[in-house]
Amino acid sequence: MSLNIAIAGAGIGGLAAAILLSRDGHRVTIYDQFDAPRPVGAGFILQETGLTILGELGLREQVEALGASLTRLHGISADNQRTVLNVRYTALRKRLCGVSLQRCALFDLLYNTALSEGAEIVSSARIITAIPSTGHLTRGDGQTTGPYDLLIDALGVRSPLSSRSRHPLTFGALWATLDWPDESAFDAGALEQRYRRARQMAGVMPSGQLTPDGKQTLTYFWSIRADAHTDWKKAPLDDWKKQAIALWPETELLLEQITCHDQLTFARYDHRTHSPVVRERLVHIGDSWHAASPQLGQGANMALLDAYALAYALRDHPDIDVALKAYVKMRRGHVRLFQAMSWMFTPVYQSESVVLAWLRDWLAAPLSRIPPAPQILAGMVSGAIGRPLKRLGLKPGD
């Protein structure tokens, strides 16, 4: 049965769903607020979960060619020089790794594939409400579109179609994409972080290249309280650079590339799980269903898993209501698990808590080296815990 489907949001989840659903013969229209196609946000890590879904979309090889292959996540506490984060993907499986890349690189691949599969993409369309009973969407310009057989909310963390956050997180991050320096003290196969207690955190992540012959890049992160962002913008940039260099002297060379505040983009994090996931003809995927801090690096991967699960359920069940129930059943356990883990782990790296930082440095770090902790950590970071791929009939690397 061919359905007439509207997807609100041309982000990672929305575009992946559009590709899969168009391939299955549905008529797909995507609405996004952007005036011209453009991704919003920092570089990120695709884990084995997300990479397997990209394999199903036929994009894995291209993503791997553009991205940087990450073998470990490594963090040092500047207070005591102890290694307090040391996750090696290979602790779980030989040759397992993450791929970190610029958001634009993935966006371009998804966007062009969605178009070539026949999805229609409508830009400058800010969605403000949905009418789940009739399958209509209302736009900011007053236009109503529909009716559709199915409305997919892929509007991300601040979707007007899902519930408001009751837990906006205290900390967010400033981030910038920079050129990978010729002479670098950084590991091209690692996401590296430095912490001072849990109050300060800086990260350097290789983020590959935008085009096959483009420059190698990295994404630099600086953790900042959301309520300190305005003051940070007003203060001289050099005041902040002094703090950043004091935390991590080797970043001085990188920070030379930052000459004005606007080069750093502020990302505010939220933690929220929307319920119900399905209401009549409206279904949520990605951050609009489950937003979390990116500390565990799962959000984009979860959006890809959701998109695949939804298409899979619609393929398997001719009745939409039954298909939507099957979709929620396939994804709910994994979503709950990762929401809980993210809620637990985020304050260990981003909070005012002295106690949590102390426990991290002196208790959790030594324990994390004792088997089976390295395997569990690698399973958590690669998204394997909860076996989300198995629930979708997939194997890692399919």
Ligand SMILES: Cc1cc2nc3c(=O)[nH]c(=O)nc-3n(C[C@H](O)[C@H](O)[C@H](O)COP(=O)(O)OP(=O)(O)OC[C@H]3O[C@@H](n4cnc5c(N)ncnc54)[C@H](O)[C@@H]3O)c2cc1C
């Ligand atoms: C700093 C940072 C680092 C991150 N690092 C990682 C990482 O390493 N690994 C990982 O897996 N995840 C990471 N994430 C999380 C990841 O980016 C999100 O989980 C993921 O993008 C969610 O995908 P989505 O499709 O649900 O929403 P999005 O990708 O956010 O897409 C939403 C789309 O909806 C559009 N839109 C929004 N509102 C409207 C509206 N009202 N009307 C019309 N269009 C609208 C937007 O323009 C956008 O195109 C990170 C996030 C941040 C902020």
